[in-house]
Amino acid sequence: MAYLQPSIQIILFLVFAIGGGIRFFQPIDVLAKRMLWVSYFSPGIVRSIALVEVICGIGFILPFFLAGPSFSILLYSGCLLIATMIGAVITHFVIGDYKEIFGNVCLIGLIYYVAIPIG
Secondary structure: OOOOHHHHHHHHHHHHHHHHHHHOOOOOHHHHOHHHHHHOOOOOHHHHHHHHHHHHHHHHHHHHHOOOOOHHHHHHHHHHHHHHHHHHHHHHHOOOOOHHHHHHHHHHHHHHHHOHHHH
């Protein structure tokens, strides 16, 4: 059980930092073919969302490398990503892309488990 939270942190880093980086550098037309939501937003918004994901993903792995209490970085990264993912759930619901909502809700649960203190 002691390895569960660090393992989830690494998974969230991989999902958001690497996934956001790929979305940040790929052309918008390539992204629009794979992701329905991209066609509903301007390229600047899509790049901004990707940049937020990269920065917050790095925030999940950063506490492993910092000495001392670095919980606030994890908390702030988690809160920003939860807000971003809630926006993703709302967007997928509005555009009718219902199959993506379950994955977003699962990611919100993992982020909450890692970033928000319990007890």
